[in-house]
Amino acid sequence: MTPIPIQQATRRRKALRAWFDPRGRGLGFIAFALQRITGLGLVLYLLLHMAVLTTLLQGESAWDQFVAFAKSPIMLLFDLLLIAGILIHGLNGLRVSIVGLGFGVKQHKTFFWIMMLLSALLFVYAGWLLFAH
Amino acid sequence: MSNNGRPGPKTPVTLKILRYKPGSIDPPRYDTFQVDADPLMTVLDALEEIRATEDPTLAYRHSCHHASCGTCAMKVNGKDVLSCVTKVLDQKSDVIVVEPLGTMPLVADLVVDMGDFARRYEPAGLSFVRESEYLTEAQTPEGVERYTRFESCIECGICLSACPVANTNASFIGPAGLAAWYRSLQKGDGERADILAAVDSDCGVWGCHGAMECTEACPSQVQPGDLIMYLRREVVKSKLPWAH
Ligand code: HEM
Ligand code: FES
Numbered sequence: 001m002t003p004i005p006i007q008q009a010t011r012r013r014k015a016l017r018a019w020f021d022p023r024g025r026g027l028g029f030i031a032f033a034l035q036r037i038t039g040l041g042l043v044l045y046l047l048l049h050m051a052v053l054t055t056l057l058q059g060e061s062a063w064d065q066f067v068a069f070a071k072s073p074i075m076l077l078f079d080l081l082l083i084a085g086i087l088i089h090g091l092n093g094l095r096v097s098i099v100g101l102g103f104g105v106k107q108h109k110t111f112f113w114i115m116m117l118l119s120a121l122l123f124v125y126a127g128w129l130l131f132a133h
Numbered sequence: 134m135s136n137n138g139r140p141g142p143k144t145p146v147t148l149k150i151l152r153y154k155p156g157s158i159d160p161p162r163y164d165t166f167q168v169d170a171d172p173l174m175t176v177l178d179a180l181e182e183i184r185a186t187e188d189p190t191l192a193y194r195h196s197c198h199h200a201s202c203g204t205c206a207m208k209v210n211g212k213d214v215l216s217c218v219t220k221v222l223d224q225k226s227d228v229i230v231v232e233p234l235g236t237m238p239l240v241a242d243l244v245v246d247m248g249d250f251a252r253r254y255e256p257a258g259l260s261f262v263r264e265s266e267y268l269t270e271a272q273t274p275e276g277v278e279r280y281t282r283f284e285s286c287i288e289c290g291i292c293l294s295a296c297p298v299a300n301t302n303a304s305f306i307g308p309a310g311l312a313a314w315y316r317s318l319q320k321g322d323g324e325r326a327d328i329l330a331a332v333d334s335d336c337g338v339w340g341c342h343g344a345m346e347c348t349e350a351c352p353s354q355v356q357p358g359d360l361i362m363y364l365r366r367e368v369v370k371s372k373l374p375w376a377h
Contacts, residue, residue: 019297019298019300019301021211023210023211023212024208024210024211024212024213024295025211025295025297025346025349026345026346026349028343028344028345028346028348028349028358029297029344029346031344032297032342032343032344033297035342096342096343099343099362100341100343100362100365101362101365101366101369102362102363102365102366103366105358105359105362105363106359108343108345
């Protein structure tokens with residue numbers, strides 16, 4: 001019997017399942033998956049952002065119209081999502097980098113919760129700035 | 134002869150086992166079996182019973198039955214464990230899903246190709262071996278210079294299976310291999326620069342994304358994830374301008 005390549009063996013072994021299947025996994029895995037999802041989300045946002053910036057090519061009034069639309073409450077909710085993504089990705093990324101240099105390795109879970117708490121606090125502050133002003 | 138003949142109350146439990154035989158059970162499917170478990174029955178005991186009484190074609194690996202040989206590793210309800218020390222009733226579920234380890238190619242049923250593990254692990258050499266501190270005065274047989282013993286790593290492959298990135302990076306040295314390189318560094322086996330060069334790549338320390346699931350899953354306290362982080366620090370330190 002010759003062993004068969006991973007991909008042919010079972011659907012379970014495919015990449016998306018490997019990266020995001022939470023069964024039997026712990027906090028470190030959740031942090032990893034979050035970093036990946038938010039990272040990809042931020043890339044998507046960046047592309048969208050650049051596409052939207054091309055509105056500038058259509059002149060001042062087109063841009064002003066877009067800005068007015070962007071300030072609508074529903075778009076502000078998307079801004080909140082973006083802020084959450086940036087905070088989680090950025091602060092967890094900082095944690096990953098520090099742990100990745102061999103510091104706080106044993107405390108990586110506590111470290112994760114501290115970063116998430118910090119994200120939550122900054123998120124509330126950002127939300128307040130966004131909607132109260 | 135249920136539960137190795139142990140008397141006492143039994144709880145019926147269903148085992149949902151992944152089956153795969155190239156050419157015959159292909160694609161893989163799940164078969165279910167019923168066992169009567171007592172509190173001491175391990176998942177490996179259950180597999181042995183199923184093979185003895187219901188399906189002699191059920192394939193799985195095992196040897197020692199006491200968490201030292203590392204052959205019986207598999208996924209039980211999604212968690213990578215040694216089946217010989219994982220109790221059926223401790224799972225606290227009526228249906229227990231038993232699957233082969235991830236990452237390594239599947240050979241049959243619960244058996245994966247450990248050659249994949251060895252290929253990643255072996256370049257570091259047998260660094261988890263040391264001179265035995267037991268019975269140092271004992272005579273050695275002819276041809277054996279001195280007794281050696283394994284340190285913690287039992288080469289079970291659980292870390293490689295639990296790693297969320299090893300699955301999609303076939304050339305990643307993986308947790309056990311990187312931990313072995315770190316052990317070599319600690320023990321001074323080989324040139325420091327050579328060891329650091331061997332792990333300073335996307336297939337080495339930079340292939341790790343710090344999910345730490347290997348440390349979480351390791352049944353033998355090797356804590357490979359932690360060692361990868363320490364190894365990474367050594368790599369970075371060696372590159373600092375004032376390191377030279
Ligand atoms: C706020 C500052 C940021 C920090 C501190 C940061 C940090 C990090 C770190 C440390 C990683 C590696 C994580 C790992 O090893 O698994 C990472 C991955 C990534 N980042 Fe960021 N990042 C930041 C901003 C961004 C932005 C703005 C984007 C998108 C435009 C982005 C996209 C990504 C992507 C796609 C990945 C790959 C995820 C993966 O491999 O799982 N990051 N980031
Ligand atoms: S049978 Fe040896 S470790 Fe489980």
